[in-house]
Amino acid sequence: MRRFAVMLGIGLLLLSQSAQANTKILITGGGNALLMMDCETLLMPGGGDDALYIASRRTVIIVQPGWGHDMIIGDCGTTRGALLIFGAGIRATDIVHEGNIFRHRSNGDTVTLAGACIETVFTTP
Numbered sequence: 650m651r652r653f654a655v656m657l658g659i660g661l662l663l664l665s666q667s668a669q670a671n672t673k674i675l676i677t678g679g680g681n682a683l684l685m686m687d688c689e690t691l692l693m694p695g696g697g698d699d700a701l702y703i704a705s706r707r708t709v710i711i712v713q714p715g716w717g718h719d720m721i722i723g724d725c726g727t728t729r730g731a732l733l734i735f736g737a738g739i740r741a742t743d744i745v746h747e748g749n750i751f752r753h754r755s756n757g758d759t760v761t762l763a764g765a766c767i768e769t770v771f772t773t774p
Contacts, residue, residue, distance in 0.1 A: 694719055703765060706730035710767075714738050716758050723765035733760060733767045741771045 689707040696717050701710060703723040710721065713736040721733070733751075735744065745752045749762040751769070 703728055703731060708732070709734060711736050712739070712758075712760060714753075714758075715756065716760075718759045718761075720761045720763055721765045721767060722763040725764060725766040728764075729766040731765065731767045732770055734770045734772060736772055738773055739771065740773050744771075 690703075690705065690709070692701060692703075692708065692710045694701065694710070694712065694716060696715050698717050699719045701719060701721045703710075703721060704727050706727065706729055708728070708731040710732065711734045712719065723731070735741075739753070743754055745754055751760040751762075752758070
């Protein structure tokens with residue numbers, strides 16, 4: 650069994666899954682969500698300021714317009730190959746890459762990488 654923990658403000662939830670199962674975690678609403686992953690995971694943080702702790706190269710994070718100011722925290726040795734997908738309506742020309750920060754030109758939303766090595770993908774040409 651693979652395990653992962655999810656901490657959302659006041660609580661900690663520990664879940665298990667079989668090696669064949671996929672997990673989808675959806676964060677909606679305001680920010681300040683803290684997630685720790687060690688499995689195949691899809692994260693879709695909502696608006697607000699989220700801290701996403703990841704520990705797997707099988708993690709996919711999808712941000713949509715108005716995502717806020719998120720930080721993705723992890724170790725490059727375990728997160729290399731994880732994906733950050735900029736969702737519908739976000740073009741590569743909308744994003745400025747400055748060091749470890751991806752900033753949306755028009756609204757100032759940011760994704761900051763703290764130790765995590767992540768590949769980026771844009772769904773809108």
